[in-house]
Amino acid sequence: xxxxxxxxxxxxxxxxxxxxxxxxxxxxxxxxxxxxxxxxxxxxxxxxxxxxxxxxxxxxxxxxxxxxxxxxxxxxxxxxxxxxxxxxxxxxxxxxxxxxxxxxxxxxxxxxxxxxxxxxxxxx
Numbered sequence: 586x587x588x589x590x591x592x593x594x595x596x597x598x599x600x601x602x603x604x605x606x607x608x609x610x611x612x613x614x615x616x617x618x619x620x621x622x623x624x625x626x627x628x629x630x631x632x633x634x635x636x637x638x639x640x641x642x643x644x645x646x647x648x649x650x651x652x653x654x655x656x657x658x659x660x661x662x663x664x665x666x667x668x669x670x671x672x673x674x675x676x677x678x679x680x681x682x683x684x685x686x687x688x689x690x691x692x693x694x695x696x697x698x699x700x701x702x703x704x705x706x707x708x709x
Contacts, residue, residue: 587611587698589680594703597670601707605665607680607700615658618683621665622693623676623705633678634665635690643690648674670707677702 593605607619620635634644634654642654653666663680681696688695 587682589682589698589700591678591680591700591703594678594705596706596708599671599707599709601670603667603670603705605667605678605680605703605705607663607665609661609663609680609682612682614656614661617685618690619656619663620681620683620690620696621654621663621678622681622696623674623678624702625673625676628676630679630693631676632691632693635683636663645691667705670705672707672709675705675707677704 588610590608591605593603595603597603618635618637621633622630623633624630632645633648634652636642636654636656651669656663679702680700682698684695684697
């Protein structure tokens with residue numbers, strides 16, 4: 586069965602860095618685009634970044650230049666490097682598998698499997 590397991594979250598001071606990992610299993614990882622979303626308390630789930638099979642990446646404007654999404658198909662893992670963290674980055678971060686096809690990567694409804702989430706807390 587499809588499984589996505591995130592790790593790497595934690596508490597960090599503003600300006601610090603974290604690297605999130607998402608280990609995938611149960612499907613042919615290299616054939617799917619993979620995304621990261623986040624959800625802060627009282628807010629809707631928000632698209633953060635996606636990496637396509639080709640390695641092409643997209644980000645929301647608020648993280649461009651600070652976050653980097655990458656993938657290692659040999660390890661069936663997608664990463665999100667979080668740099669220059671701000672308190673407003675505090676959220677639970679989720680990785681997700683796209684449902685395939687030409688889709689709007691920003692829409693969470695176009696993802697069919699999700700991890701359990703990992704908490705990122707940025708103190709000021």
